[in-house]
Amino acid sequence: MTAVEARDLRRTFRTRTGVLRRTAKEVEAVRGVSFDIQRGELFGLLGPNGAGKTTTIKMLITLLLPTAGSARVLGHDVVDDVREVRRRIGYVFGGDRGLYERLSALDNLRYFSELYGVPPREQKARIGELLELVGLTGRERERVEGYSRGMRQRLHIARGLLHDPEVLFLDEPSIGIDPVGARELRATIASLIDVGKTVLLTTHYMFEADELCDRIAVIRAGEIVAEGTPQHLKRLVSVGSVVEIETYGVGEPAVEALSAVAGVQSVAVEERGQMQVLILHCETDAQVTQAALARLDGVRVGRVDTREPTLEDAYVELVSRA
């Protein structure tokens, strides 16, 4: 059963620029996006800044009208059945505000329950279950002002679930959260699937997407450029393996020399403190390590590692293709 169905969704923004001579400008934020999310699935939408992820989500949650195309949530059209769609969805945006700082988490949830029309008889049990689900049981009587960002975000998720929606949209929920908080948040997101929710998640953290998502669509400049399981996306890229070489004080000529090694497809340099890590994308079965090290004569070399391509490698290749 399909939870979310997007068909050739498009959205164009018309903006005006200039103070004296006003010129109209059109931005095609979403250019014909189609995908299906099955019930109980955790679907990731990945893409660079400005790719159109938020615009797509806003159309699905009825906050923005599509310029063309259509979408359905649990069979209800996002333009014609706005009320039905809204009853069945929840959403949480990253860096979300809107919690009452001086109130406890419990009082925040009580307040929003009233606002969302949760029947009074059900409120207590529902809030208890949600606090448990997001891992805040025991901390619910503390004021939100003392909460970490991760805890706030988990409270936002609880708020987004008060009316018991079947589908939850999470737009960059982990933005600005420290690693420990992010790990707890990932556990919360994973548990949403265990209780039968369907989730659409956007994130810029590939590790998170790889760990959580059943399927992923990569969106670039308003269009989907690849779709599939994380495993499938990793296999799509041409990289066979990745060799990482730690160096100190490597120069441009050495990097160029590495690019010329047979079997090396690309070389990137990543600064890590005092160190430069050379990241070589290599063809399948290419044995480049020895040849590459020979080209680094006179350069101080640290650890050398060969690994499988990660989702991040695949993502970078997919979004940077012309």
Ligand SMILES: Nc1ncnc2c1ncn2[C@@H]1O[C@H](COP(=O)(O)OP(=O)(O)OP(=O)(O)O)[C@@H](O)[C@H]1O
């Ligand atoms: N209300 C608006 N008016 C004009 N242009 C807009 C509006 N909202 C978004 N855009 C433009 O549409 C494009 C897509 O924006 P969108 O916010 O959907 O991207 P995104 O993939 O969510 O990016 P990010 O990862 O930065 O959140 C961008 O070029 C953006 O500037």
